[in-house]
Amino acid sequence: MNPFSPDITLTRIAPTPSGFLHIGNILSFVITHSIAQKHQAKIMLRIDDLDQGRLREEYLDDIFDCLDFLEIPVDLGPKNKTEFRQEYSQIHRFPLYAEAINQLKANDLLYACDCSRKKINAQSNKGSYPQICRTKSLPLEAENVNWRLKTDNTAEIQIIEENQPFKSILPAQITDFVIRKKDKSPSYQLASLVDDIHFGTNIIIRGKDLYDSTLAQLYLSELIPANSFHSTNFHHHDLVKAPSGRKLSKSEGASSIKTMRESGQTKQAIYRQLGQYMGFQDPIGNLTEFIQAYHSKK
Numbered sequence: 404m405n406p407f408s409p410d411i412t413l414t415r416i417a418p419t420p421s422g423f424l425h426i427g428n429i430l431s432f433v434i435t436h437s438i439a440q441k442h443q444a445k446i447m448l449r450i451d452d453l454d455q456g457r458l459r460e461e462y463l464d465d466i467f468d469c470l471d472f473l474e475i476p477v478d479l480g481p482k483n484k485t486e487f488r489q490e491y492s493q494i495h496r497f498p499l500y501a502e503a504i505n506q507l508k509a510n511d512l513l514y515a516c517d518c519s520r521k522k523i524n525a526q527s528n529k530g531s532y533p534q535i536c537r538t539k540s541l542p543l544e545a546e547n548v549n550w551r552l553k554t555d556n557t558a559e560i561q562i563i564e565e566n567q568p569f570k571s572i573l574p575a576q577i578t579d580f581v582i583r584k585k586d587k588s589p590s591y592q593l594a595s596l597v598d599d600i601h602f603g604t605n606i607i608i609r610g611k612d613l614y615d616s617t618l619a620q621l622y623l624s625e626l627i628p629a630n631s632f633h634s635t636n637f638h639h640h641d642l643v644k645a646p647s648g649r650k651l652s653k654s655e656g657a658s659s660i661k662t663m664r665e666s667g668q669t670k671q672a673i674y675r676q677l678g679q680y681m682g683f684q685d686p687i688g689n690l691t692e693f694i695q696a697y698h699s700k701k
């Protein structure tokens with residue numbers, strides 16, 4: 404079902420339709436574009452709508468509107484909401500997620516965990532899971548349980564970062580990470596990995612904050628049916644912070660592109676702001692200028 408040529412270098416941008424896109428999302432898209440160009444990679448739009456409860460029509464519309472308004476092209480993936488619903492929604496890939504989960508289950512790599520977040524936080528530091536349920540043998544088919552992976556945090560993981568292979572291990576923070584959530588839907592780690600394998604993504608560009616997820620996904624890729632995820636070329640870019648030093652995210656109050664547009668900001672004004680976040684010397688006004696400035700700064 405892979406719709407693309409296996410020979411292309413493919414990366415993706417993967418927004419979630421659970422809010423209006425903000426300047427931090429756009430920054431990640433244009434950084435992806437800059438790095439993709441260096442690798443002559445095609446870019447796929449992959450909208451991660453796994454969390455159907457938080458999905459809203461206007462958030463889906465907003466993704467296409469923003470890409471359009473800011474003239475950020477994508478090579479592959481849905482061109483509009485109809486195409487997205489018909490062909491690309493993660494709903495269509497639930498059988499693939501189930502197949503991967505069943506394989507892990509058949510190999511006795513999963514266990515049920517009924518811990519609340521509160522309980523986990525009380526017994527661990529930095530949110531890592533202290534394996535409370537690993538030896539409890541709760542039935543997997545019980546209601547309201549997470550399915551966790553029995554991880555081996557001493558196992559070597561090979562990762563390719565910017566063409567350079569090196570070895571790592573699974574960090575403590577993602578010990579026994581969740582594979583299937585309490586609502587029976589696949590976890591982000593599982594779905595993202597299965598999607599990347601399905602579409603043949605072979606370069607993944609993401610912020611350094613997702614480095615642990617990369618290790619989790621590489622680890623997981625060795626436990627599901629044969630795939631070439633281990634040969635993915637990763638690029639973890641620096642995180643850009645607001646002038647206040649805070650993270651550029653919705654929860655930190657970053658403005659949505661929608662709000663900026665409604666207050667009369669032009670495309671050029673938004674790019675100028677992106678350039679300021681990046682610390683570019685000269686003002687920029689479009690994607691091409693962003694890409695040029697990104698590479699000349701390096």
Ligand SMILES: [Zn+2]
Nearest residue numbers: 516517518536
């Ligand atoms: Zn537990």
